[in-house]
Amino acid sequence: MTKEERAAYHKEYRNLHKAEFAAYAKKYYKKHRAELNAYHKDYYKSNQAEVIAYAKKYYKKHKAELNAYNKDYYKSNKAEAAAYHKEYYNKHKEELNACKKDYYKENRAEVIARRKDYKRLNPEKVKAHGILNQAVKKGEIIKQPCSICGKLKAEAHHPDYSEPLNVIWLCRSHHFTLHAEMKG
Ligand SMILES: [Zn+2]
Numbered sequence: 001m002t003k004e005e006r007a008a009y010h011k012e013y014r015n016l017h018k019a020e021f022a023a024y025a026k027k028y029y030k031k032h033r034a035e036l037n038a039y040h041k042d043y044y045k046s047n048q049a050e051v052i053a054y055a056k057k058y059y060k061k062h063k064a065e066l067n068a069y070n071k072d073y074y075k076s077n078k079a080e081a082a083a084y085h086k087e088y089y090n091k092h093k094e095e096l097n098a099c100k101k102d103y104y105k106e107n108r109a110e111v112i113a114r115r116k117d118y119k120r121l122n123p124e125k126v127k128a129h130g131i132l133n134q135a136v137k138k139g140e141i142i143k144q145p146c147s148i149c150g151k152l153k154a155e156a157h158h159p160d161y162s163e164p165l166n167v168i169w170l171c172r173s174h175h176f177t178l179h180a181e182m183k184g
C-alpha cells in the first residue's frame, strides 16, 4: 500500500464510522469530563504565557477570517446572539456590577480625572445634557423611544449642542451607528 492509498483508506474508514467516532468521543468526554477540565486548567495555569502568546499569534494571523466569520455568524444569529448576551448579563449581573464597582474603587482617581477631562473637552455637550436632563426631570420634555426602531430605552442625540432641548431620541445602537456615520 502506498502512502496515498493508506491515507485514502483511513479517510474512508473515518467517514464510514464517523457517527461511532463522534459517539465514542462524546462518551469519553462525559466520563472523563472532570479530569479533562482539571487537566486543561492545570495546563493553562502552568503555560499561561505561552497559551496567551499562541492565541494572540493565531488571532493576528487569522484576524481577517475570524472577523469575517464573527460578522457572518453574528448576522445570521443576531437574535440568538442578543438573547444570549441578555441572558449572560442577567445571570452574571451581580458579578459584573461588582467588577465595575471594584474597578471604580481601584481606579477612582482615574475615573474622576477622565470625567473631568470629558467635561473640559466637551463643555457644550455636558451643558446641553445638563439642561436637557433638568427639562426631562421637570416634565418639560418627555423621553421618547428610538425614532428608528422604536426601542423604549433611548438616549438623546443633539444635532446641535447650542439647542439643548432640540434632540432626537435614539436607542444605544442607532445612536452609535449615527455617530459612526457622522465620523466617516
Ligand atoms: Zn434604535
Ligand SMILES: [Zn+2]
Binding pocket: 156, 157, 158, 175, 179
Ligand atoms: Zn449623539
